[in-house]
Amino acid sequence: MTAVINFTIDHYTVSVCVGGMPLIYSDYVEHAVLHEVLDDTTSSHGTPLFFAVARSSGWPELVVTGTCDPGPESGFHPGFLLIPETDLFLAGAGTRLSAWNLSPVRRLWQDSANMGFRGWRRHGDIVLMSAECDFAAWSLDGRKLWSAFVEPPWSYEIRDDVVELDVMGECSRFSAAIGPDTRRR
Numbered sequence: 001m002t003a004v005i006n007f008t009i010d011h012y013t014v015s016v017c018v019g020g021m022p023l024i025y026s027d028y029v030e031h032a033v034l035h036e037v038l039d040d041t042t043s044s045h046g047t048p049l050f051f052a053v054a055r056s057s058g059w060p061e062l063v064v065t066g067t068c069d070p071g072p073e074s075g076f077h078p079g080f081l082l083i084p085e086t087d088l089f090l091a092g093a094g095t096r097l098s099a100w101n102l103s104p105v106r107r108l109w110q111d112s113a114n115m116g117f118r119g120w121r122r123h124g125d126i127v128l129m130s131a132e133c134d135f136a137a138w139s140l141d142g143r144k145l146w147s148a149f150v151e152p153p154w155s156y157e158i159r160d161d162v163v164e165l166d167v168m169g170e171c172s173r174f175s176a177a178i179g180p181d182t183r184r185r
Helices: 025-031
Strands: 005-009 012-018 034-037 047-055 062-068 079-083 088-093 096-102 105-112 117-123 126-131 134-139 144-149 154-159 162-167 170-175
Touching: 012 079, 034 105, 047 088, 047 096, 062 088, 062 096, 079 117, 088 117, 088 126, 126 154
Parallel strands: 034 062
Antiparallel strands: 005 012, 012 047, 047 062, 079 088, 088 096, 096 105, 117 126, 126 134, 134 144, 154 162, 162 170
16 A cells, blocks of 8 residues: 555645555546546556645545656656646646646646756746756646756756855846846856
8 A cells, every 4th residue: 555645735635645556546547627648657667657736635636647658766756736816726746847727727738847846836926846856847837948968967046036056166137037147058
């Protein structure tokens, strides 16, 4: 049996299983408004992943299965970000990035993270995504603003909507809404 982890944000509850499917998986699918199978969770590649989003205390309206490749055994853990005021739900797992609108439930886009997803962070009206070799930003409604190739080791800080990016000791500063000036590279 795989444990289900639940967390609640505003009026949404997100349920997640990493490494298998929940015991009542078929019930989740039966009640879902949208059920997406991103790839074969019985494949020998990647770690099985299940996640679902419910509004209030009912059955989840969005149910998704897939795999994380690379997965937690390689240090790449799935991550989620929910923006209640725009009903945006973001998921990152392995090299896959996905976004859904939760009202009405529909997929917005699917993208990829070079070498493996690391995390989502919200800074005011901007969502930043970190991956092993990618750094990108989206608006709160899920529109991609910019993306940049980065090479490990890299890190960033954000102050007053200005990103301070350090890529292998080379530092740059730019507006979080506009992104780095890639013409200089």
